[in-house]
Amino acid sequence: MDLPKLTPGKRFTLPHPGGSADALLLAQLAARDKAAGRLTAIITSDANDAQRLIEEMAFFAPELRCALFPDWETLPYDTFSP
Secondary structure (H helix, E strand, O other): OOOOOOOOHHHHHOOOOOHHHHHHHHHHHHHHHHHOOOOOOOOOHHHHHHHHHHHHHHHOOOOOOOOOOOOOOOOOOOOOOO
């Protein structure tokens, strides 16, 4: 697969791939970055996508070490501090 060249500080977009193709692409990009000694951070719009991606990426690239950070949603009217 021909992976795109990503430039720090620049936005790169692709149309949303079908099925698990997004996890495959992200796993290959993360593996390329790992080989170059860089870290990869993936930010999703909701917790369900994050959970799905971490499970599918572990299938496509088991050598990657992935961590899922919880979504601590704090609303403006909450009485506690994040």
